[in-house]
Amino acid sequence: MPNLKKLVNKHTISLATSAAMPVIGMLVLSLMSHNLSAADFGNYIFLLITILLADTFRNGFVQTSLIKFYAGTSKKRSFEIAGSAWYVGLIQTFVFIAIDAIVYLFYHSKSVDAEITIQWFGIIYLSTLPAAIASYILQAEEKFGQMLLLQVINQGLFLLFILILIFTRHLSFQTAVYAYFGGSVITSIFTILNGWSKIRTLKHRTSLSVKKLAHFGKFSVGTSISSYLLRSSDTFIIKLMFNPALLAVYYIPQRLMEVFEIPMRAGVATAMPELSAAVHQDDQTSVARIMKRYAGMLTVALIPIAIVSFILGGLVIDLLFGKKYHDTEALNIFRLFMCYVMLMPIDRFFGITLDIINKPQLNMMKVIIMLIVNVVGDFVGILIFKSLYAVAIVSLFTFFSGAIFGYWALKKHLKFTIRDIFKLGYSELKRVVGDLLKKSQPNKVQL
Structure with missing residues (x-):
């Protein structure tokens, strides 16, 4: 039988982590819907859906496979898997950036907002990679308290930036994009500096582990x-x-x-x-x-x-x-x-x-x-x-x-x-x- 106290604690923290993103996310959307024009809010929703769809690829390609091959293994093996996951994640991210760059070079929209979406998508997607890898590793290590902190920092920074823009009356679709990027960059730097993202394990990747992760x-x-x-x-x-x-x-x-x-x-x-x-x-x-x-x-x-x-x-x-x-x-x-x-x-x-x-x-x-x-x-x-x-x-x-x-x-x-x-x-x-x-x-x- 599992330790009851440990089980309850894990459930409680995991529940808080799962609730943090939708609750703060709904608050941000509510604030933006009340303070942006219908056109600007619609453009932001389109950018958000685009990023979420790309995240679906990343989560599907990296998250489940990392947790499956990482959790419960030796330290040496976990380093190999984490490094290989970083390698796979970088390859997948740069493929998306290349597609975005091609679209940016050859597709010329009359809408300035559409141009901003295309211009910033690849940059934002790259900026979220370290935080994403860190969240996968923390989940594999069952460090749900740190996962909660990571979610709160990420969503909390974005909320803070949006509130500042609202109070200074500078909120627009373009400044909202800057706020999203700023929150993502700070969060990712935080995970790199404190070692949660384990970016240094990249040197421990193996071709066999990369193939296993990619196949899965x-x-x-x-x-x-x-x-x-x-x-x-x-x-x-x-x-x-x-x-x-x-x-x-x-x-x-x-x-x-x-x-x-x-x-x-x-x-x-x-x-x-x-x-x-x-x-x-x-x-x-x-x-x-x-x-x-x-x-x-x-x-x-x-x-x-x-x-x-x-x-x-x-x-x-x-x-x-x-x-x-x-x-x-x-x-x-x-x-x-x-x-x-x-x-x-x-x-x-x-x-x-x-x-x-x-x-x-x-x-x-x-x-x-x-x-x-x-x-x-x-x-x-x-x-x-x-x-x-x-x-x-x-x-x-x-x-x-x-x-x-x-x-x-x-x-x-x-x-x-x-x-x-x-x-x-x-x-x-x-x-x-x-x-x-x-x-x-x-x-x-x-x-």
Whole structure:
């Protein structure tokens, strides 16, 4: 059994780390939306989406493979993996910079803002590399407190710069780009100076490790891009098939689902190094147990939250988005989403475990199957029922298909059942909650 105190501490810090970025990010977006013109804010969103899409490639190509091969290894081996990850990350970054440079040289837009986006994309992407590598290494080493500090520094600096620009009345799209770049550069320099990025390990890279990371990364990046398309497919299809006004109606419950993503990201961040260490020890029993524990705990914890959200969803939508959406499909779509919340942790951990046991091609196949089910189901459902509800219902089948394929693929390599996941998850969560309640009780004073 894992040390309970250590487990609770890791979960708490990891949860705070996962929540830090979206919370500060939402605050920054809110400030910018109120203080920028609609055109400038739209240009910033376009730049942000472009950078996030490029980050999807980096995370897929470097993050998962680094954690898989780094966690639980010897010091010498970890130096080789970190150096090789730096090498792969630099190659991937310079490929993107080269593409950006070609676009900048040959594409001439009449829009000054478009020129700024093209001009600064490559520079910003390079400036974020050391901080990105540092966050991957800290996650592999299970240093979640330092990960939290890194996120707070990065997002906090950007927030500070935006507030200064607002108070001095110099906020524009161009100055916002400068603020983003400035925060990224300072954060990356900080990780280099304190040794978190381990840039000096670059000299320890080996051709074999580089090949291993690249081979694993090509499947992992395929999974990341497929996941991105899966998240975006409903939006594109609704915009194509319905009145654009209905896109906002569907966007509201989608945005509310991000609340459930926070504990899932925290669980994944905590579990990946443990899974990797167990794999390196060739302990399949521990791999299965870790997967069952995290998937089960999150599933059991999310069920009562989903029930409460199902009941109070209307109140939440009214408070956050206004009563104009009260009589739309938004509430019922959100309630439909609650019906598959319990599948999300199981699906996510089946995929992560497939990656860690060195079967990234199966995880990529799982996500591609989900994407196909979602896209085909959306078009068929809309053509037959001509309703947004069809899109929401198809999401249920999408997650079912992923969970079923993941279960089938993992059963070939690990011994477990769905019942095991719920049983272990319930017992572990009960143990954690019991310990927290015990700590919250005041100590009795002996007279």
